[in-house]
Amino acid sequence: MNQYVVVANNKQKKDIRLGFLLLSPALAVLTLFICIPGIMAAGLSFFNYRLGQTPQFAGFMNYVYLFQNPDFIISIIRNLIFVCIVVLLQLILGLAVSLLLAKNFKFQKFWVACLLTPMAISPAVASVIWRYLLNYNIGPINYLLGLIGLPRAQWLSHPILAFASICFVYIWQSTPHIIIALYPARLTIPETLYEAAYIDGANSFQSFRHITLPLLKPVIIIMTIFRIMISFRNFGLVWTLTRGGPNNATELASIFLYNEGFRYWRFGSASAVAMVLVLITVFISIKYIKSMQQSTFGA
């Protein structure tokens, strides 16, 4: 009996050793290309560092510089407004589409594929599409406005309209991420619940309010956190659409960071921007990370 325990223990130890061995390549790459750079960014944020020069210790100067820089503060506020608008609207839109899809249509698979396509498109291609559609002179959208008697709009070169446009295009591209989570979740709700509610005299709003919404709540919460996190860091789409312009009107925090680091070569203060963004992201997503770990890897 004792012998078996020893053998089992030995086998377990061997398993653990093999496990770590198999995990190590992936963990090493993650460490080398994400973790160490992350720590380095934290360090660099306390240095004055322009590309090609030796870093000089600067204490909190980069942070002081940032928080005294109205452009930075405004880019953070602008980013928060962007995140609120896009996450709220994509949730509403995604929920609406998911509930509608649950009604089952002929050629359902085809419609689902069409609805999901925008999320699988490169920011570069999305920008070609929308810079054409929103073009002042030849854009079909201005043409449609003309048909109903409205004047043409400077979609991408008027500050407020440009901000609205990047929100709109971002929502267009990312709503499928909501659909892909909420539509299957809606399908798992048994129809009998709705039938029972119908017999009890509930109208469709009441069954939505008291059946659909509570049962979808966990998925909605997770998706909200996740989408906040992802939309907070968006760079590619806004860069290809407006490059932060006109007149910085669409300069989100990531664009500010890009300019600071990759345009002016101030890698010290760019790292400080990065740290502020990481802190905000971690603050938002810590709950999500924990639940993710529990659901995929067990407690």
Next chain:
Amino acid sequence: MKSNKIGILRIFEWTTLLLFVLGAFGPILMIIISSFKQDKDIFSYVPKLFFKPVFDNYEQLFLERPDFFNALLNSVIVTIGASLVIILLCIPAAYAYSRLYSKKFKLTSFYVILVRMFPPIIVMVPLYPIIRNLALNDTYFILIILYATFEISISTMLLKAFLDDIPKELDEQACIDGCNRFTAFIYIILPALAPGIIAAVVYVSVFAWNDFTFAFLVSGTATKTTPILIMEMQGLVEEGYLNWGTVFSASFIQLIPILIFIFLLQQKLVKGFTLGAVKG
């Protein structure tokens, strides 16, 4: 009376659905169609619904923009490269989490998820000077490794989920039949894991194929990928050096694999939603 009401409701549902589909897919369809239009038809202020389809734009792309096909080739290379790296790194890791799991791995699993939260552009700030110093910018290697790195987390979780679905009795049976852990993996698990591997490869491929940020920061003339070239072409179009049609045709060519993937795999995509939720 009642069936009439249902009929009206159904018409309303169909109309809403078609409006949503039009909103989501219409813009894409529009540039696909326009890529077969002559320039005068694209430019006509009144959009033309009926026109004679031509391949002028594709011809022009072939003749005048050989760099587009170079970029396409670069994209293919980094996509395949990143997929291979993901397979090599994530199958062993997923195997460890699924078959050898012990409490001692808990910290590593937290780590795998946590590093995924780091925004790419932030990691690039400290990496960029190093990449430059090592003369790694504008190489396939760095693009491949960056794409793979940012997909390790999702791919490992995905492959683990697929491995968990393969009954452990299968391995044990194989062990009784004289296989060791390694041969059991090769002969029993690997074939059963094929759908999972395909799923992981699809995810990383779509990411590498579409990515703008990384390629924008580290690729140069030698490794320029399709999205970067398309962005440059778009700039030329707006400065008047290139036709809209040419950039539309380039975009459509870039889109073809994506469209195939979406229309073939949407069923699986919807099923794998929990994993889809961790995607950017």
